[in-house]
Amino acid sequence: MTVQDTLQDRVAIVTGAAQGIGRATALRLAAEGAVVTCADIRDCAETVALADKEGGRAAAVELDVRRAADWERAVTAVVAEHGRIDLLANVAGVVNLLSPDTVVDLTEDAWQVVIDTDLKGVWLGMRAVIPQMVAGGGGRIVNISSMAALRGLPNLASYSAAKAGVVGLTQQAAFEYAEQGILVNAIAPGTIDTPILAEITDEMREANANAHLIRRLGRPEEIAAMAAYLFREGGFQTGQTVPVDGGWAAKGNF
Ligand SMILES: NC(=O)c1ccc[n+]([C@@H]2O[C@H](COP(=O)([O-])OP(=O)(O)OC[C@H]3O[C@@H](n4cnc5c(N)ncnc54)[C@H](O)[C@@H]3O)[C@@H](O)[C@H]2O)c1
Structure with a gap:
């Protein structure tokens, strides 16, 4: 087993870790032995407590992914405490609730x-963390995109643009840093049952569930499982956006 085949003692930063997919990812990495910094504009105390309960190692840092200074502060603190950064999961994201999104x-x-939030935040995160990974001899990054990056959908114009940007940026970072041992991939989830769906009606939830070949909403843990695979195994995988979509894209309009 090579060192990348286990996450034991790997030093990780997970954004959006206060809830949803980010929380599930932080808990999965902690359960696999990583030392996890949970970063969010919201309080991550509950995530940290859950990790702690399972015997994992996690700490919280307040960070707005849109602010370069916040990234600088967080990265400096993690490196001061743990000496390096091995893994970065850029999970934080928002959908537009401020106006129609056409x-x-x-x-x-x-x-x-x-x-x-959804595009610049991912860039700022990679910009802040990659030099530490280069200094440490390598690392792995997982960015969360969306199937909305790859298909047209109602009312997601800004979101689809941002998430398609994540696909391009993931490929570009993979291209630039493969030689330094840094693997960069993205995940494109289908519709996942997290607090981001709080605003939608029951009818919309059901329609979203039925849009998958696997006729239910995805679970945050199912995205975390793919992230863990990309972090721990997946050694011949970089620059890719991997759908975890319950067969959504494979489904015809029938
Ligand atoms: N749930 C889905 O159906 C779905 C589908 C595809 C992609 N995604 C993506 O997955 C990621 C996680 O989504 P989720 O469903 O868990 O949503 P969520 O709303 O449950 O969690 C998002 C987290 O990001 C944090 N966040 C928002 N803005 C931030 C900022 N500026 N700085 C730091 N943290 C910030 C929030 O506080 C929250 O904890 C997002 O990027 C989202 O776009 C979700």
């Missing part, structure tokens, strides 16, 4: 919030 009706302010 090409014509979308407002500039709403566009900016989504692009800044």
Whole structure:
């Protein structure tokens, strides 16, 4: 077994770790022995307590992924405490709840919030962490995109643009840093049952569930499992966006 075949003592940062997919990812990495920094604009105390209960090692840091200074502070603190950073999961994200999200009706302010969080946040995270990975001889990054990056969907104009940007940026970072031993991949989830769905009606939940060949919503743990695979195994995998979509993209309009 090579050192990348286990996450024991790997030093990880997970954004969006206060809830949903980010929390599930942080808990999965901690359960596999990684030392996890849970980063979010929300309080990650509950995630840290859950990791602790399972015997995992996790700590919380307040971080707005849109702010370069926050990244600088968080990375400096993690390196000061643990000496390196091996893994980065860029999970934090938002959908536009500020305005309609169609090409014509979308407002500039709403566009900016989504692009800044879902795309610029991923770039700032990689920009802050990659030099530490280079210094440490390598690392792995998993960015969360969406199937909305790959197909047209109702009312997701800014979101699909941001998530398609993540696909491109993932490929570019993989291209630039493969020689330094850094593998960069993205995951494109189908519809996953997390608090991000809080605003949708029961009818929409059911329609979303039935849009998958596997007729239910995905679970955050199912995205975390793919992230863990990409972090722990997946040694011949880089620059890719991997769908975990319950067969959503394979389904015809029948
Ligand atoms: N749930 C789905 O159906 C689905 C599908 C495809 C992709 N995704 C993506 O998965 C990721 C996680 O989504 P989720 O469903 O767990 O959503 P969620 O709303 O449950 O969690 C998102 C987390 O990101 C944090 N966050 C938001 N803005 C932030 C910022 N500026 N800085 C730091 N943290 C911030 C929130 O506080 C929250 O804890 C997002 O990038 C989302 O776009 C979700």
